[in-house]
Amino acid sequence: MLLLFSLLLQQQFTNAGAMFRRWGYSWDSDFHDIDLFSDRYDTETTTLSQAIRAAATEEPDADGSVLFGSIKGTVVGLRYYTGVVNRGEMVGLVREPQNPYDRNAVKVVNVFGQQVGHIKKELAAAMARIMDNNQAKVEGVVFSGTNNSFSMPVALSFWGQEEVKENVTKTLAQHGFKLETGVRGASGSGGGYQETYSRGIPKKGVTVLLTDEELKNAFDNLFEGLMESKDGEKEAADVVSTPLLPHQKQALSWMCARENKSGLPPFWEKRGDLYYNSLTCFSSKDVPERVRGGILADDMGLGKTLTTIALILTNFHQGKPLPVEKTEKSSPTKPLVKTSTKAPQIQPEVSSTDDVVLVGASVPSNIPQMEVVCAEDAPEVVVIEDEANKKSRKGKKKAPKRKNSKGSVALMDSLDFAAALTGSTSNTGQKKMKSDTNTSGDSNIPQCPEDPSATATLIVCPLSVLSNWLEQFEQHVSVNVKLNMYLYYGAERNRSQKFLSSQDVVITTYNVLSTDFGNKSPLHKINWLRVVLDEGHFIRNPNTQMSKAALELKASRRWILSGTPIQNSVKDLWTLLAFLRLKPFDVKEWWNRVIQRPVLRGDRTGLQNLQTLVKYITLRRTKTSEVNGRPLVVLPEKTVFVEQVELSPEERAEYDLAKSEGQNTIRRYVAEGSVLKNYADILVILMRLRQHCCHPDLPTKTSSEPGSGATAAELRERLIDKLRLVLASGSDEECSVCLDSVRFPVITHCAHVYCRPCIAKVISTEDQRARCPLCRSEIRPNELVEVPAEEEEAGTNTKQWRTSSKVQALMGNLLRLRLEDQSIKCLIVSQFTRFLTVLETPLRAEGFSFVRLDGSMTQKKRAQVIQEFQSDASDSPSIMLLSLKAGGVGLNLTAGSHVFLMDPAWNPATEEQCIDRCHRLGQKKNVVVTKFIVKDSVEEKMVEIQKKKQELVSKAFGATNSSQKSSRIDDIKTLMEMAI
DNA sequence: ACCGCCGGGTGCC
DNA sequence: ACCGCCGGGTGCC
Incomplete structure (x- = not known):
């Protein structure tokens, strides 16, 4: 217990300050939790909850x-x-x-x-x-x-x-x-x-252990250079209206090949009549079921979505394009407005024109031949085709109802084993029936026939990119094509299995998937032609309902899209392989034995095997990848400026006061030797200082002078403070249960933040005592603390608005830019949403039209805001106020070309990611990034430490645990400008 | 199972 | 004959 606790703290620490993490790739050498960056654009785990989650899901039996x-x-x-x-x-x-x-x-x-x-x-x-x-x-x-x-x-x-x-x-x-x-x-x-006992074992070479550095490099390269397959390029079906870029054609070619071509999975070879796995030495008379699908791990911005859409339309059964109905002359102006079964009332916030009902702005109004139906209880958009057309097509594509024997048998095998391993049921009674599948006759590897009745593709994605999918379908599919698409989302979603399986495409979210799971989910009854998990790293933790739900989906082809397939460790890969049914590694036991443990122990062979596996199923290109000596994508230039800001005398005075208070507190912790234990408090101190750098009114005055022996009321007060702080920080804290932005935030006595409904569910499903999903301490429903209602939106309005040096610096830039070029759009990024609020006042005063995107907004609102910003209409907003972490990856903000990073992030990768939202495919202008750094402040120190650590990364990795710890303390001292 | 073990049959060679 | 030896029956847990 104690161990776990310190573990959490360390992890927490490491994460909040990403610079620590970079340099100490293994924060506790005993655990060999290698920090795996698939490439330099990749993110480190950046939020506290991610870090804690990573630590909490540590599997002791596999590593320790x-x-x-x-x-x-x-x-x-x-x-x-x-x-x-x-x-x-x-x-x-x-x-x-x-x-x-x-x-x-x-x-x-x-x-x-x-x-x-x-x-x-x-x-x-x-x-x-x-x-x-x-x-x-x-x-x-x-x-x-x-x-x-x-x-x-x-x-x-x-x-x-x-x-x-x-x-x-x-x-x-x-x-x-x-x-x-x-x-x-x-x-x-x-x-x-x-x-x-090695005598007699086929020689696989003596175990060669890698040095830590080699191991780290190997992981860096794990997903690199996976574009060796010479599949060539494939043109998309002509109904894909957007021409594919060369690398997208390659990806399409690769994906089609992965779905259609037969071949043995890695480590399998044919030996006489048998198929033999050289890793486990298992052999079987049956062809090992090959994986139809894989991981498309291209960098974001390379067009994974478009490629996937092309795949859906191009590669139906037998390599033929998806049969779609084309209308000769489409009349895109008059789609019918159709109500769903329950006579929905159209919500007031839905914009309704004569022709079409739209929800939010995420579905453009000119969807040809589709009906847009607004179900009750939006934010959902329901797109279905009209009845007549559906019928006409039904008749066309007749799907013989034949049971897919092969697939289901294989599935059962693996489930059987999983059950067997847990020892839950032991049925020794029945003898194994003889497997009569006579496949050995052919010289070719026989191909398992696909279930011809499976015709629909299911796309599962995070809520945040849902609207993006709809838009992309809209954008890339010819207007005269009718695609049966259904958005399976919202309270009124059509749960009819028949209806769903008759679609071409069904889109849903991870949340819906896991909510439905175990609740007679229609999604799990359907034999899908294809399941696509977008942002597939959402299922990296196999213990979540979401992952379980995803693994249980039935599909003959399976795809994972992810820009960051590995976030922390090899462990992240298992669920992905299990989803793909890459046998035998879909059974955890074998994965652990053959891959995970060897790799975590630094075994070269294990790593090579892992690389072989990954290579077999993955395609990954980065923005810097080249095809035939040419870069994949030519992006406009990006220039980064750092602009120093000097505090005014008053600001300086306030800042120095806060600093010396903080120094005192930390000095005490150092003296007590409890720096790491009080790390959360130290973060608070640092955060205050960072807020001071932005604007003097940002730091919230908290009542607490943290003491250990607190009364219940005091404890409650402190928790409220902490919660408020987390929420106000704009870090867009995610709930570790639903992995979405926290809604109805509550904080547990162990100081972890969840959505109230999520944690309530955890408590009610746990039989005996409920435990915190993150730290496993006991939680009681009546101990959940939330921010008192009346406080929600207090604070900034009470005082007279005042400016700050940083605000001035920004405004100077904006005014100058507006003079230079009216058409330029800007992203203004801060980690503190309250700072964004502060900025609204001068923006309004100067007559800028702007929108705002932060973690507190509903999906619908976000989509709307993004579309407004992206619009090239002359009255569209020229500025977006963006909370650093809002929306996560995948946002497309290419309308903006100037980025103002108002405050440095702990993690430079987060900044990079944010910049990438506009510096990506589709950006036409040169991108200019301005980072504001306050002179002589914690901000400068942060940058300093980031640099120092990055240098260390490139040099050596040999830091011991204790030296890491002392370095952290040094870092804090540096940040606080305290003598060492 | 070309073993070990059990237990019944048998008992000079 | 309260033994040895032979040979048949038998055989996971």
Whole structure:
């Protein structure tokens, strides 16, 4: 518990100050939590909750464990089971407490979960004790074959926490088994047993450990250079009205090939009649089911959405284009307004013209041949086609109803195994039915036929990019084409399975998906032709409902779109592979054994294997990638200026006062040695100073002089303060349950912020005591604290507005720009939403028309604001006030060409990301970025430290844990200008 | 299973 | 014959 706590703090710390993280890629060397940046544009985890979530989902059994040792055991009863193993094959050990003959039974299964036999009872007795007490995980390798059909030897290795090693060794000894400790102890993919029992195992090379630096570099490059496939280019179907760029044609070609072409997945080879996996040594008579789909991991701005749309339209069954109805002469002006089944009242905020009903501004009004229906309870936009057309097309594309046997069988296999591994049910009764799939005749790799009744594509995306998808479909599909699209969203969504599966495209959000999941979700009943997970890293944590819901979707083709497939560690990849059903790694156990643990331990072979896997399924190009010596995309130039700002004497006085107060507090913490423990408070101090740099009225006066022994009322007050601070900081804190911006924010006694409905759900679903999803401390429903209602929008209005040096600096720039070129649009970015509010006053005074985008806005509002800003109408706003983290990635703000970063972010990557929202595909003008930095202030120090750390990154990685810690303290001292 | 083990049959060679 | 030895039955947990 204590360990976890300090872990969280460290992680928190590391994140809030990204500069720390860069340089210490491994914040605790024991955990080897490698910071994986897929490239330099990639983001580090940037919000506190992300960081905490990363730490909280730490899987102790996979990383923290050490190898206790290995023993030789015997697998018996082979003749009763059909599961086969090859020499060197990994096997799973599954407890079978319900076995009628022996409560201690441990069964042995192969990679596909087929039972091979049992562990001999004497050893099983010992193992049962260890396994049931969760003291160790046992892994088996059949290191040599057998010369009879009754039993065979198996190498068993025991893994677990160092603390219980002694215990496990003793238990085994009591049963007469001696744990052999490998020569090298806990290292390498095979661990000790490979050392001990290596004779007879196919030579895969001795485990070579990588240095930390090599490992780091390897991860940096994991997703690089994946455009080697010479698939050439493919033209999109002619109904795609936007011409694809060369790299998009390549991507389309690759995606079509991945969906259509047969071929063995990596590590599988054909050996005679059998298919053999060289990693697990498993072999099977059946062709391993290949993955139809993969990860499109192009940088943002390269057109993943467009490419995916092209894929949907271009590659239907048998490589033919999606059959769509074309109208010769479209009359785009008069689509019908159609009401959904329940006679919806049209919401007042919906703009309604004669012809069309629109929700927000996210769907342009000229959608030809589509009806736009506003369901009750917007923000949803419902796009459906009219009845007559639907019918006409129905008749055309007849879909024979044939059951997809192959796919479902394979799925069941993996589920079976998953169940078997958890030991929940043990059905030894039924014999394995013989698999008769006769595929071995052909010399070619046989191809599993696709379910011809599966015709619809499901797109799952975060709410924030939903409107973008709709717009892109709108924009890139010919006007005379009718596409059946349905936005599965909102309370009135049509849950008819028949209706949904008859669409060409269904779009929904992760939230809807997970809400529906387990609630007789129609989405999960449909056999989709294709499922696309946009921003697929949303499912990187396999424990979330969202991820579970995504994994359960049935589809013959599966795609993940993500600019950042790895955010923190290899662990992020598992859910992705599991979603893609990349066997056998869709079963966590095998993933852990074959990939994750070896890689986290720095095993070169493990890393190579991972690279092979990733390469097999991924296409990634960055903005700097080149095709045939030419850059993928030629973007206009980008220039970054830093503008120093000097504080006025009054501002300086206020700033210095806050600084010396903060210094005193920190000095106390340093003296107590409790700097890290009070890190949250220190962040608050730093934040105040940063706010002072922007505007003297930003820092909120809080009542607290933090003391440890607080009364309940004081505690409550402090929590409210903290919550207020989090919300006011403009950091767009996300709720770790729904992973969206927090709505109806509440803070727990352990100081974590959630949406009230989300955490309420957690509490109600937990049987016994509910625990905080982030830190696992106990939470009670009546202890959730929220900001008192009357306070919500107080503060800034009370006082007379005043200016600040930074405001002046900005206004000077804006006025000058307006004189130079009327058409220039600007993004004004701050981390503090209150600062954005402050800025509104002078903007209005000077007659600028502006819009604002921050985390507190509903999706509908955001879409509307973005479209207004992007519009080239002469009366469109020329300025967008943007909260640094609002909206996340994927926003397209190319109308803007000048970016003003009002305050430095801890994480330069966040700034970079923000700039990229306008410096991306579609930007026509040169981009000019101005960063305001207050002279002689914490802002300068932040920049300084960022630079220093970045230099360190490029030099060495050898920092020890303790030196990291002391450096953090040094950093704080630097930031606070305190003598060391 | 070309084993080990069990238990019944058997008992100089 | 309260043994040894032989050979058949048998065999995961």
